[in-house]
Amino acid sequence: MKGYIAASSPPAKRRWKGHAVAVLALVFFSLLVPLAFLLGLHNRFPSGYLSDERSSSESVFENYARVDAGLEQSQSEVGESRVHDLIDRFKPAIPKDVPENFTKKPLIESSYAGMQSTSHPKDALPYSKPKNITHGGPPKEQVVAPKVPSSLNARNDGGDQKEIRSKSAAGDEMERPCQLEFGSYCIWSMEHKETMKDSIVKRLKDQLFVARAYYPSIAKLQGQEKLSRELKQNIQEHERMLSEAILDADLPSFVGKKIQKMDHTIAIAKSCAVDCNNVDKKLRQILDLTEDEAHFHMKQSSFLYHLGVQTMPRSLHCLSMRLTVEYFKTSLQDIEQLHAQKLNNPSFRHYVLFSRNVLAASVTINSAVMNAEKSGQMIFHLVTDGQNFYAMKHWFARNSYKEATVRVLNFDNLKLINVYNLGPRQLSPSEEFRVSIRDIAQSSPMQMRTEYISVFGHSHFLVPEIFKSLKKVIVLDDDVVVQQDLSSLWNLDLEGKVNGAVQFCGIRLGQLKTYMRGYNYNGNSCAWMSGLNIIDLERWRDRNITGNYLGLLQKFQNGSEASWRASALPISLLAFQELIYALDDTWVQSRLGHDYGVSADAIKNAAALHYNGNMKPWLELGIPKYKSYWKKFLTKEERFMDECNVNP
Known part of the structure; x- marks a missing residue:
């Protein structure tokens, strides 16, 4: 009997020690989480403005997904092995078309007790932080990634939240959020954006501007005679419509089809392998002509103003x-x-x-x-x-x-x-x-x-x-x-x-x-x-x-x-x-x-x-x-x- 008791005692004692170590580890880690927040380590959480150029020496909030009683790996070794996985999981989906300098702006940290909230700049991307991190337990790996914004979310001016939307005309490129370096003017310009008058006429002029720039290069390409004729025909039709119309109300009813046809032709022209120098030269020529015309109209306006002042009505x-x-x-x-x-x-x-x-x-x-x-x-x-x-x-x-x-x-x-x-x-x-x-x-x-x-x-x-x-x-x-x-x-x-x-x-x-x-x-x-x-x-x-x-x-x-x-x-x-x-x-x-x-x-x-x-x-x-x-x-x-x- 004594031999039995003596033989069975060591395993029971080892099991008791294993549970004690696990409990102590859980208590230690449950205390470590709030301590990390109090020490400001939560600043290392990735958020709306992430940089891929983070220093390897920066300390991050470690991810303790498992606690094993028999694991004798040290706390520092666990942090070193999990840091990159945590960053990848917490990184939000940043649109690819956002400029590089847009992602490097620092956040404005609040001084709230416990440092539990981060106040974003006025025109920062919205980002939802993990909500399921609890004291004493492993944090869940759910991260709410922000959607690519099609418009800039509102600021809180006097308690009223406005939604700032940018309404672009047909054919415009995808909208981009305001960049911080433009300051409040970017937001102000979107808040006070006025509806463009005679936007269809201006759209026709813009298409004509681009088509004229591509036509000389397309006309020189071998095997693109059909595209060249189509582009020339569209240019002539646009010129004919603009010669008879100053306002949108003056345009014919089929103008929408002409715009779509020109868009399609310009898209094909852009896909062709043309010499960029020729297109650039043509655009510069058109720009110079436009500037000369604007200068002429300014001088004419000034002359007519003085004529109206000095001439008896x-x-x-x-x-x-x-x-x-x-x-x-x-x-x-x-x-x-x-x-x-x-x-x-x-x-x-x-x-x-x-x-x-x-x-x-x-x-x-x-x-x-x-x-x-x-x-x-x-x-x-x-x-x-x-x-x-x-x-x-x-x-x-x-x-x-x-x-x-x-x-x-x-x-x-x-x-x-x-x-x-x-x-x-x-x-x-x-x-x-x-x-x-x-x-x-x-x-x-x-x-x-x-x-x-x-x-x-x-x-x-x-x-x-x-x-x-x-x-x-x-x-x-x-x-x-x-x-x-x-x-x-x-x-x-x-x-x-x-x-x-x-x-x-x-x-x-x-x-x-x-x-x-x-x-x-x-x-x-x-x-x-x-x-x-x-x-x-x-x-x-x-x-x-x-x-x-x-x-x-x-x-x-x-x-x-x-x-x-x-x-x-x-x-x-x-x-x-x-x-x-x-x-x-x-x-x-x-x-x-x-x-x-x-x-x-x-x-x-x-x-x-x-x-x-x-x-x-x-x-x-x-x-x-x-x-x-x-x-x-x-x-x-x-x-x-x-x-x-x-x-x-």
């Missing part, structure tokens, strides 16, 4: 012609003869305008009269050219402006050329100059700023000679709308200066040195603006401003029309140097002819509005939100305006 031309004809058909009472004693009386308040636009001049005069406290004291001297003289005369004879007097003068009949041989040979209202300067306030050294400066034209320098008996006048431009009473300007002390004007310190004379041709001037002085100016004619005559103007004119113009007009800017700035009295900025709010950002409060508080710039309120190009201030003073129920369809 057809409706205003009609109005001027109808008024001229009506002047000779009817005989209206001449207001100037009734008020002849006022016209040269310096005790009245005299306003001077130089204009060729009857509608613009009438709005300026009407706005000044409607906002004046004593309109009976106002005398308006409207100087125009011979072409518009009779239209102006008839208009202001037909329409009254309270108690104000409007006198129309023909500049061609003033005969000032005999007195000033170098004086202007034609009417020259205020001149506007578009000046582009480098803005030192901007961080970019190439940032340019464009401003519009309005200065006196050549005709303004003859005002003291035209109105010899007057002592002080207010000069208005015809693109000005008056909103307040201007009577306080007449009592303003100019402190010995000649010209009271609003200064524009956005441009200083030092920035215009290329226009000054080396003349002495203070570079820190601000430019000044015409539009609303109070002129002391007595001091003008004492200072001989007109004589100085004629001397400068000799040096700045070379006899051509362009140089004569361009010389107005430096001459005006130099002739009135140190003779400008700076008016308060609230007198005039400018920039309404080119700046969309003028605030409503600034417009409301200004005594006068100046529409300097290309977009005048009487043009279709005018800025719509500023037009109402100008239209308010249009003459209502005028027969000739209705007949000529004048509706600014």
